[in-house]
Amino acid sequence: MTGRTTTERAAAPSYRPGPRGERIAALLDRLRTEGGAHLVTGEPGGGRTAFLDFAARSHEAAGPVIRVRSDASRAHEPYAGLSALCRAVVRAGGAGAASRPTAWGDPPGTAPLPGADPRTTGEALLTALQPAAGSLLVCVDDAHLWDAPSRAALGHAAARLHAAAGAPDLVGPGAGGGRVGLLVGVAGHRPVDREFTGLPVLRLDPLAPADAAALLDEVTGVPVDPAVRDALVAEAEGNPALLLALARRLSAAQLRGERPLPRPVADAETLTAAFGGHLTGLHPDHHALLLTVAAATRASGGRETDAAAVLRAVARLGLRDPRPWPDTVDAADGRLRLRSALLGRALYAAAPPEERREVHRALARSLPAHDRLLALLHRSWATTAPDPGLAAALTATASDPAVDAPPDLRRTAHLRAAALSADSALRAHSHTRAAEQALLGGHTAEAVRLLDSVRDHPAPAAVRGRAELLRGTALLRDGPVDDARASFLLAARLLTPGDPARAARATLAAADAAWAAGDAAGCLRILGEEGEAPDPYVATDLPAGPSAPHRPGPLDDYRTGMRAVLEARFDQAAAPLRRVLAHSAHADEPEYLLRSAAAALLLGDVAAARRAGARALAVARTLGSAALEPRALEYLAYAELRAGRHALARTHAEQGLREARRTGQRNTAAHHQAVLALTASIEGAPEHGGDGETAEEHAAAALATARRHGLAQAGTLAQWAAARADLGRGRPREAADRLGLLVRPGPRRGHFAVWMLAVPCYVEAAALAGHPEDARAVVDDFALWAACGADPHAPAQLLRCRALLAAAPDTADELYRQALDRHEDNASDYERARTELLYGKWLRRRRRLREARERLGAALIGFERSGARPWARQAAAELRANGASADGRPTGELSRLTPQQLRIARQVAQGATNREVALSLSVSTRTVDYHLRNVFAALGVRSRVELARMVEQAEKSGAQL
Structure with a gap:
């Protein structure tokens, strides 16, 4: 222990709903307005008590709350749990029937006679709980520790409440007129008791990294160093109890990063403090069995293991056959796992070292021949001294591609090889290989920590070069991209003498970093020919050394094609990039497939980009490479965007975002956030009852990282998305202001590969805002882009831009028609509908109403087909202004709101606060916030003043509210 730094708040941290916040709010709303019962479960230390506190606080405005926590010391006393609940009911006092004697005839707070029928006691409990009016919330924590008769009665009452949710009169005769909501918390490291199996279950997920970091900041009294925060968050695996225990272990200097963290970060004392209480009272045989399972799953990070091998190891240890398995072990299809991996970690860490080594020796002898790597690992854990022979065997087996092993297992093997090696160069080599597998397995922070250890010790140039290549890879995924570029270029210089193929990969990766940073000149310089001026990021104090022969391959073609693209020699870029595509037709390496997807996007061949991205994703999943999945999904999402398949792009980006996080x-x-912002700028705000985010929210999230890490490409895409969202809501002036900086020449112009894509939006916004002259200069540049063939939509978009800027009506008319003809060359409903909408607006303003109605109707259908809700509303509004209704409904602005949204809008317009609206409608303030955001988005207003004005105008016009 090195000192405690946490405040008193650490003992009871606040619950964080995380990404499921809307679903949890809806659940608590239902319990408040309809009653019912819900089971709450999760890992030990996963926040069940904090969640019940959160639920109780959210219910306070609606009615009384009764909280009961189980007493493990009374688990064998019949009806002890039910008595505790009855006493809590009496203490609540005045809650309608809750203060009456119980239905079994005894005074309140006493238990029924032993042997009573659970159904009778359950019905009596319902009667005792039922309030005369309003809403009562009952929270029972750790109900799995209740005695069996109490669990049976509570289970019966919960089942009745669940069946009668929304219909209080079904609870039973004599019930009051109020509603009862029941939350039952049970442990997640064992099966749910049969008394509760029919209830709906809310399983509390581990904290997301951002929420875990926020909790750490909440409970510590000093600023936490970002690297320390990341290390603690990773070690805690999203478990709040372990995170708090880790924070208590560290001194203030360690939290600030001024002193190194202890190794291991979570030692036996810390794990026992967090979870030891769940392991007390185990039978000795069960303890030995659980230790064996925990040791067997150690190599897989606490996941499953082979049941037959465990049984053979148990026999070698002289234990009896453990079947039937204890309830803390999940056995299925010949595989075993502990229901709580964290409990397994605690049990393993607390076991005496010799007992652990004995278990590992038994496991090593019990594994079949095809599990040689696992057997070697168990041998290594049974060894106490350096063993060069075993280290060499681990390295050779873990490096053999023919061995079927996931990256995490290979990483563990290389780490054990390092621990068993006495030679510092061999340790550096093993740590580098372990870092490589950590990156493949998606453990970026762990990879960087291992690479830091390589820098701290002498190592050959080849090992240092490989380590810098991996460091650059880690930084390109999670760090400043200019730092990644420097690492890649250093790696290329170190690797060139002995490993030119890997050096070429490092050079291309450095170009990727320059591309991500928006440095076109730097990217071109990196891709330059041998002998050109050195890049300023290269470490010039290293000897160049002779270059070994290097046979040209697909990466050389990619490099040549990229140079030609950057030099605007598109005709010379096509041939080498096509060769990259041809090579990938039979490739099974993810890097080549991702390069192929990038080459296809540069060529404008979105079908080939989708194929290459899909194959890269399939290969990544086959290899078990968690790190490559979000990258493959990124290329897939971009390809779908370019193809005009926005819903598919959103699906890929949502999945990619989850994997990237x-x-x-x-x-x-x-x-991925930038892609989601772009799709949301088309689809609009989430539908009523949804849990998505708006374009602005996604764009803000993307920009937050883009600004910290220098991601010019992602930042430009996000800003474009926010501007397009403004345009979709009919705010061309705001859109033009946003986009002007991105697309007009100057130092603040957006990313060189993205700003061209935003030009059509800017031209449209400038023209609709009444400043077409601002956009004329960029159209000529866009014409060059449209001519290169890299964007299938660009030719039609160029004609649309020229139509918007045309001074002569006949010219504009002809250009719009030509644009619609060019849209026939691709299948994007959305882009064609935008041209139809602009043409329809142009026709309506020239009183060509019949033609305008035809174009606007086609635009509405196109937007509806592509799910572009705000754009469809624009088309419908134009139709109404043209004298036609899109669907026969009233044409008032407020008709697009749902009944609940209309009620909220009316009260807000009258000056009510969100809290006052929530109280009057018996919903949460969070629900009002959510609906009000949708009202603003649907009506295109930005403030309560605008909303009040719109409601007032509707009332004056006689619209029905």
């Missing part, structure tokens, strides 16, 4: 790739996550 899970694997610690914030830069990749920013790109």
Whole structure:
């Protein structure tokens, strides 16, 4: 122990709903307005008590709350749990029937006679709980520790409440007129008791990294160093109890990063403090069995293991056959796992070292021949001294591609080889290989820590070069991209003498970093021919050394094609990039497939980009490479965007964002957030009852990382998305202001590969805002882009831009028609509908109403087909202004709101606060916030003043509210 630094708040941290906040709010709303019962479960230390506190606080405005926590010392006393609940009911006092004697005839707070029917006691409990009016919330924590008769009665009452949710009169005769909500908390490291199996279950997920970091900041009294925060968050695996225990272990200097963290970060004392209480009272045989399972799953990070091998090891240890398995072990299809991996970690850490080594020796002898790597690992854990022979065997087996093993297992093997090696160069080599597998497995922070250890010790140039290549890879995914570029260029210089193929990969990766940073000149310089001026990021104090022969391959073609693209020699770029595509037709390496997807996007061949991205994703999943999945999904999402398949792009980006967050790739996550912002700028705000985010929210998230890490490409995409969202809501002036900086020449112009894509939006916004002259200069540049063939939509968009800027009506008319003809060359409903909408507006303003109605109707259908809700509303509004209704409904602005949204809008317009609205409608303030955001988005207003004005105008016009 090195000192305690946490405040008193650490003992009871606040619950964080995380990404499921809307679902949890909806659940608590239902319990408040309809009653019912819900089971709450999760890992030990996973926040069940904090969640019940959160639920109780959220219910306080609606009615009384009764909290009961189980007493493990009374688990064998019949009806002890039920008595505790009855006493809590009496203490609540005045809650309608809750203060009456119980239905079994005894005074309140006493238990029924032993042997009573659970159904009778359950019905009596219902009667005792039922309030005369309003809403009562009952929270029972650790109900799995209740005695069996109490569990049976509570289970019966919960089942009745669940069946009668929304219909209080079904609870039973004599019930009051109020509603009862029941939350039952049970442990997640054992099966749910049969008394509760029919209830709906809310399983509390581990904290997301951002929520875990926020909790750490909440409970510590000093600023936490970002690297320390990341290390603690990773070690805690999203478990609040372990995170708090880790924070208590560290001194203030360690939290600030001024002193190194202890190794291991979570020692036996810390794990026991967090979870030891769940392991007390185990039978000795069960303890030995659980230790064996925990040791067997250690190599897989606490996941499953082979049941037959465990049984053979148990026999070698002289234990009896453990079947039937204890309830803390999940056995299925010949595999075993502990229901709580964290409990397994605690049990393993607390076991005496010799007992652990004995278990590992038994496991090593019990594994079949095809599990040689696992057997070697168990041998290594049974060894106490350096063993060069065993280290060499681990390295050779873990490096053999023919061995079927996931990256995490290979990483563990290389780490054990390092621990068993006495030679510092061999340790550096093993740590580098372990870092490589950590990156493949999605453990970015762990990889960087291992690479730091390589820098701290002497190592050959080849090992240092490989380590810098891996460091650059880690930084490109989660760090400043200029730092990644420097690492890649240093790696290329170190690797060139002995490993030119890997050096070429490092050079291309440095170009990727320059591309991500928006440095076109630097990217071109990196891709330059041999002998050109050195890049300023290269470490010039290293000897160049003779270059070994290097046979040209697909990466050389990619490099040549990229140079030609950057030099605007598109005709010379096509041939080498096509060769990259041809090579990938039979490739099974993810890097080549991702390069192929990038080459296809540069060529404008979105079908080939989708194929290459899909194959890269399939290969990544086959290899078990968690880190490559979000990158493959990124290329897939971009390809779908370019193809006009926005819903598919959103699906890929949502999945990619989850994987990027899970694997610690914030830069990749920013790109997925930018894609989601772009799709949301088309689809609009989430539908009533949804849990999505708006374009602005996604754009803000992408920009937050883009600004920290220098991601010019992701940042430009996000800003474009926010501007397009403004345009979709009919705010061309705001859109033009945002986009002007991105697309007009100057130092603040957006990323060189993205700003061209935003030009059509800017031209449209400038023209609709009444400043077409501002956009004329960029159209000529866009014409060059449209001519290169890299964007299938660009030719039609160029004609649309020229139509918007045309001074002569006949010219504009002809250009719009030509644009619609060019849209026939691709299948994007959305882009064609935008041209139809602009043409329809142009026709309506020239009183060509019949033609305008035809174009606007086609635009409405196109937007509806592509799910572009705000754009469809624009088309419908134009139709109404043209004298036609899109669907026969009233044409008032407020008709697009749902009944609940209309009620909220009316009260807000009258000056009510969100809290006052929530109280009057018996919903949460969070629900009002959510609906009000949707009202603003649906009506295109930005403030309560605008909303009040719109409601007032509707009332004056006689619209029905």
